[in-house]
Amino acid sequence: MKRLACVSLLAVLAACGSAPVGPGFYRVERGDTLSKIARSSRQSVQSIVRWNNLANPDSIEVGQVLRVAPPGNSAPITSATASSGARSSSRGGVAAAPAPRSAPDDVSPSPTPATSISLIWPANGTVIRRFDGSSSKGIDISAAAGTPVVAAAAGTVVYAGNGLRGYGNLLIIKHNADYLTAYAHNRVLLVKEGQSVTQGEKIAEVGDTDTDRVMLHFELRYQGRSIDPSRALPAR
Numbered sequence: 076m077k078r079l080a081c082v083s084l085l086a087v088l089a090a091c092g093s094a095p096v097g098p099g100f101y102r103v104e105r106g107d108t109l110s111k112i113a114r115s116s117r118q119s120v121q122s123i124v125r126w127n128n129l130a131n132p133d134s135i136e137v138g139q140v141l142r143v144a145p146p147g148n149s150a151p152i153t154s155a156t157a158s159s160g161a162r163s164s165s166r167g168g169v170a171a172a173p174a175p176r177s178a179p180d181d182v183s184p185s186p187t188p189a190t191s192i193s194l195i196w197p198a199n200g201t202v203i204r205r206f207d208g209s210s211s212k213g214i215d216i217s218a219a220a221g222t223p224v225v226a227a228a229a230g231t232v233v234y235a236g237n238g239l240r241g242y243g244n245l246l247i248i249k250h251n252a253d254y255l256t257a258y259a260h261n262r263v264l265l266v267k268e269g270q271s272v273t274q275g276e277k278i279a280e281v282g283d284t285d286t287d288r289v290m291l292h293f294e295l296r297y298q299g300r301s302i303d304p305s306r307a308l309p310a311r
Contacts, residue, residue, distance in 0.1 A: 099144030116143035213294030243284025259292035
């Protein structure tokens with residue numbers, strides 16, 4: 076039963092997981108580029124950028140869910156007709172699938188919490204990426220390897236391991252019925268599943284597992300959906 080509970084909690088972090096997505100959507104995998112995704116789905120890069128409101132086409136993340144079929148009844152812009160003149164792929168893609176009426180759960184708008192939680196910063200460092208609700212489900216904090224990672228609030232460790240692709244050595248702490256926090260890419264984990272922790276207690280050390288730079292990726296989830304952690308963190 077304990078393992079089943081952990082599996083359910085891992086599913087909450089679908090942003091970088093492998094949960095299936097609906098027709099007309101694609102989950103980014105390691106090694107993907109927007110051009111590669113466009114070719115395989117027989118769409119243009121411009122269309123995918125527009126459908127997903129991508130600010131930077133060169134910045135997509137493993138686990139990110141992209142729309143690769145036109146929303147509603149709009150006609151697709153294929154790579155054969157795109158102004159870039161890129162050559163279309165002969166492989167079939169998901170573009171022919173009907174677009175879903177609503178986006179998958181992991182790209183739905185963030186909920187407005189009915190309750191609040193007060194957090195402390197989980198690590199000392201510089202915020203290099205902020206929450207945007209789509210390509211970034213949390214904040215990234217750059218710090219030296221070995222920098223202490225502390226519990227942002229008191230709670231119980233419900234996951235400690237590296238079984239979720241894209242997160243490296245990961246800790247998940249459940250604070251109450253509504254809130255949990257996640258701490259990813261740690262060099263070492265210092266607490267175990269089932270262990271109670273206090274706010275500010277050292278739980279890990281900053282590292283670079285399953286990422287290309289030393290940093291802490293920190294997420295706050297409310298009823299299973301990602302929300303902006305900075306709203307619950309003290310101003311710096």
